[in-house]
Amino acid sequence: MRHEKSDIYRMSGVKLMTSKKIEASNLVLISTNESENRVKIAKTYFQLERKLLNHIFNLEKELARYTLKEIQTILSDYIPESSTKAIQYYFIVMSSMVTRRMKEEKLLNDENAFTFNATCIVLIEQNLTEANAVEIGDELIEFYCYILKERDTPKLSHxxxxxxxxxxxxxxxxxxxxxxxxxxxxxxxxxxxxxxxxxxxxxxxxxxxxxxxxxxxxxxxxxxxxxxxxxxxxxxxxxxxxxxxxxxxxxxxxxxxxxxxxxxxxxxxxxxxxxx
Structure with missing residues (x-):
């Protein structure tokens, strides 16, 4: 059966249009999957952050360290090209959150809270590298728990x-x-x-x-x-x-x-x- 040129062009057009629709559908599917994945990552991230703060204020050092490592892994996977910088920024934010809660719970006054936060920032900015990010994270957890325990009111019976x-x-x-x-x-x-x-x-x-x-x-x-x-x-x-x-x-x-x-x-x- 012979086809006129115009028929062939029309058929090619159908194939082309179909191909474009499939490609577009695939892109939408990929975009949807990526969006769902980002939502899942974000949810996990904030759940871990809440756990981290609870572990710190309950003086659960090992659990806090483990949770912080999980957060670092998320940041490294999500921003691989700038993971060290992302972790550095997160450590600074984390220190601010810990400081603010200490202040709210009247464990630190304004002056001590400012000094504590500034000390953490200096430690992070002057010492953090790609090679020692986990070590610095452990050190920060140690420092937070040390300060918190130091401010416990003694409970002896005299x-x-x-x-x-x-x-x-x-x-x-x-x-x-x-x-x-x-x-x-x-x-x-x-x-x-x-x-x-x-x-x-x-x-x-x-x-x-x-x-x-x-x-x-x-x-x-x-x-x-x-x-x-x-x-x-x-x-x-x-x-x-x-x-x-x-x-x-x-x-x-x-x-x-x-x-x-x-x-x-x-x-x-x-x-x-x-x-x-």
């Missing part, structure tokens, strides 16, 4: 001991002397020393030292102050003594602790039995 602990926490950078603390609370030195050890299992002198070492870790990790200056700031008699005491409690020299971001913080906890 009011004076609780108040003394809060006093030491507030004045940890000052030169703290047992006799002066006893005067502050209108009790004798011997009585204060006795009840403090009875309810905490450590002497008052040792607890003062413990709190100073805990606080010093922040200055070593997040400031560029010289170790000798930090030792002086916390009223250690000399750098050699400071190094010896610091290593006793943390297992590291101040220099090594400063360089090794993967090292955990030393943090003292009262035994559960001590609060009875």
């Amino acid at each position: 009011d004076t001991v609780n108040e003394v602990i809060q006093y030491i926490n507030t004045n940890v950078e000052k030169q703290l002397v047992v006799e002066e603390i006893a005067k502050q609370f209108n009790v004798s030195t011997s009585h204060l020393s006795r009840i403090f050890r009875e309810y905490t299992s450590v002497t008052l002198v040792e607890f003062i030292m413990i709190r100073k070492i805990e606080e010093v870790q922040y200055y070593l990790r997040f400031t560029d102050q010289k170790i000798s200056e930090i030792a002086k700031k916390f009223h250690f008699c000399n750098q050699s003594y400071f190094t010896r005491v610091f290593k006793k409690y943390t297992g590291f020299t101040p220099m090594r602790f400063r360089k090794d971001l993967s090292g955990n913080y030393f943090q003292f906890s009262f035994n559960q039995d001590d609060s009875l």
Whole structure:
């Protein structure tokens, strides 16, 4: 059967039109699938973010670290060409969210909240690289939990001991002397020393030292102050003594602790039995 040229052109046109419609349909299908995938990713992302904040404020460090790694994976997969920058921005946003919630829960005043957030931003911007993004994320979680736990109100069963602990926490950078603390609370030195050890299992002198070492870790990790200056700031008699005491409690020299971001913080906890 012969076809006129015009018939062939018409048939070709039908094929061409059909081909274009199929191509357009495929594009719509791809676009729909991509849209659905983006919605799914966004939903997962915000679910993980809520979980992350809950883990942090419940001091669930390992769960918080795992959840943060999941968020980092989403960002890396979604923006592969700029994943490091995306993670950097997210860490800064995360620090702001944590700071804001600490402020709302009255764990930080305005000045401390600003300092805390600025410290996190400096840590992120000065240290984050593609190679250490996970390590920096772990360090931030460690720091958040450290600050949160530090601001826990003591719950020992002796009011004076609780108040003394809060006093030491507030004045940890000052030169703290047992006799002066006893005067502050209108009790004798011997009585204060006795009840403090009875309810905490450590002497008052040792607890003062413990709190100073805990606080010093922040200055070593997040400031560029010289170790000798930090030792002086916390009223250690000399750098050699400071190094010896610091290593006793943390297992590291101040220099090594400063360089090794993967090292955990030393943090003292009262035994559960001590609060009875």
